[in-house]
Amino acid sequence: MASARRRAASPALDEAQVAAQLALLRRQLEAQGGVKRSTIKPRALAERLARSLSEEGCEINATWIRRPLREQIDGALAHGAALDRKSLAAQVRGASAAELQRALLEAEREGRLRRVWRGKGEVLLVGSAPVLSGAQLLRLRATLGALDKALARAVRTKGLALLASDVQQVLDDAAQLLPGAAAGAEDGKEATALRSVITAVGAARDGNTGLSFVPDIVRRLSPAMPAAVAQEMLLLAARRELVELRPEGGLGRLTPEDLELCPPGPARTRLSWARLLEGGQG
């Protein structure tokens, strides 16, 4: 015998209950990013809440009620977080893989997100993260590539060594390419700048006389340190007795370009030679 069953009619929604559920759902969305629609019972309530939250800017699809995907991605990468794609996907609720991929591409295009190689894989960072530009990458590669070759040669050849000051110089050159290196001096971080200057004095040192030609020092520092800053730092190093600056006594041997790079000294001299003092060698 066939039975005829009729679906029961949905009970009317209590407005007070709707408001309470809406508040609860907002807190869940804030905390989790998304809530499955199926977890909200009865269905009418779910639909009612979805409509309300959609009006507030949340995104609704067949399965999920979620905070906007863009907001979730930005939130996950806030505060300098570096996440691989899997970790990011785990923190974003309510989006399919394809949908997430499209959102990431859009974020990258808009500069809100950077893809960075870190360790053994690619990670995602907020767009304002201090990363090296393409040109900087090329320069750094050239700088360190030379060191890499030198290291390889030194390791391969028995008895061959590298001068510590040369290696230090390369490393400092590389450090100068990092964003914020030049800004360090401007911010009053004199120690770093002084260290760079002293390293450059050591690197430009003539093996016979122990003197370093000041224009050479300034040129070595020039990628990251403007000539005027380098001169100031040299004068500062001299006042702190880390470096001795010596007046030019030559017979007009300084070219106009070299002259420009030498800080002015007392009695209208130009300080064209530098010598590391004990304080600067330590």
Next chain:
Amino acid sequence: MTLAFFDAIHADPWAPDFFDLASLNARASGAVEAAIEAVHQTARSAPLALRSTSLVILGPPGAGKTHLFARLRRRVGPRAVFVHVRPLVHAEMNARFLLGEVVRQLGFPTSQGMPQASALVGSLLGYLGGVGAEFPSTVLAEYAELSADAREARLEGELERLFAIWPELDESYLRRLLAVPFATGATGRALLTWLSGRDCDVAQLQRIGATASLGEEHAFGALRTLAAVAALGAPLVLVFDQLENLIDADGAGPRLRAYAHLAAECVDTLRGTVVVHLALDSEWQRGIEPAFNLSQRSRIVMGRELLELPRAAEREELLRRLHERVPGAREPFPWPLGERRLARLRSSPGLTPRMLLIEFRKALEGEPDEPAQEQLLPAAAEPHNSAAAEQERHDLQGEWQSQLQHARDLIQRAGEERQSLDASRLADGIFACAAFLPQVRLRASGKAPVQLVLESGGRSEAIALVQESHPRSAGATLTKLTALSSSTPVVALRERAREFPPTWKETLRKQAALLETGRARWLDIEPQDCARLLALAALLQAARSGDVSDVRGIQVSEADVQDWARSELDVAEWPLCRALLGAPELGAPGEEDEAAPSTPAASMPPPPSTDRLPPPVLEASPAPRVTGSALAILRRLRVASFERLVREVGRVEPASTRATIQAELETAGERIRWFGRSIVFFRSGE
């Protein structure tokens, strides 16, 4: 102590007054002292193993290179013989020049007062006698007490001991060297003249029992002998200073190469000598050392020391000691600087000891401290205002007067010792003049007896300084010049103060023969011109070494010094330069304009008569300026030879000439009376 001490901002290697901070550059002076000590030790243990050492000491201008010499001389005292050599500008340095410098400075005092020659011989005799080299004066006093024969015999014995060590020593040279401390007055001077390789006059040769002066070919042998025997007691310390003057405008020239050769040979062949090379650091690094070949470099640069600039504590100590030298200082240190100025001087980068001295002097004179930004303005960027330029000119006038006075002292000393001035240094002076004579070019001649070649308008003249003291040597030079005149016009020069005496008949005949060729000119150089030549050469040499400063203590470049000299010294109008260029005498402007010749050949005087020299060009000034001193001096002397009167007047009025004195005497009328042509008498009672 007077404030004059603060005026001497450039170190005098032989100054009796000395100011020092021992800790400053102790390393550099210690290196030289260690080298001297090593020679002493080797001399005691194994004299045959004695070798020379060579050190290079470098620093910027005013860092104390010359001061280092003075410090070592004072500190080591008679235990070493110090020789300070500044290079020749016009010609290459050779062994003869070096020997001349060494022996000339043997006559200079050690810090203890005894002449260096005595220190050398006394130390040597002490060493040979077994009492040690430390008490030269005691040993010499012991020898001096002996009778001449006994001393001779004892010296003979010591000579034999020396030959037992080094048979190759030059015996005649060594005998005369050992005789120097026991000879007095003219004999001592004659010995030193002979030992220096310079030309001795007849009387000098007679005094020392020599038949001829030391020939140029014996110069290096003499140096070897001198160095070897000195090494046993008081080693020779040869200090070559201001070497940047060896660099020619176009880089490493023959003078630099000759220097490298000479220095390397000294290191190779002189025993127990310490050779020190002082130069500007930048010039040595870029201009001098690169010119050496590897062999020379290995010999010359055995060790290298950099002069350090004073640090803050040393600066303060230097300034404090300067304060102690102010007689009756009004207030305690840091007066006269003040705290602020002292703080600036402690911390300003690049300050040399000389700059500190200048700053102290300025403060002492009440000059306020410079604003920081002013002192930092570079010369190239700062337009000089006319007042500042005027100030600089005034100060260079002071530098010039100082050099001139130094040259006059040298000339006076030479006159008192009846010596001619060094022909090489006079040639340097003439060479220095060339920079101010745009119409001519002077170049060095490598062929004796010609020192320089004057080129103008496609023609050239050979310039020879005939400064020989012996008639035969002078005659030989004149003969060579006569032969040369057939191919090249010749200008022969000689000091007026060393005119050939009438008794040198053969020499005078050869001089006349030279002038008769019609292709030779004879110029007498007045003492005033000699002083100018020596002073100009010294000023330009100092400028190149960065040793010329203006009143503000600002180092004046070589180019600026030349500009100053061009505008202030009027070198082209100096009588000697006018004569060299063949210009007519001053005093007749119309004639001068009319007769200005275009080439030296055009101005060549007609051949003189053979019975006497042509009238000296410089004497023939038609309107000599009467100085007013000649009559006063003659009144004091009552009777004197004209030559003596010229000398006496020249001492009080260096600008006077024979012509001015002659003119003054002519105006005296009946107050004076002549006996013949050479004796003059003041008729005071008549």
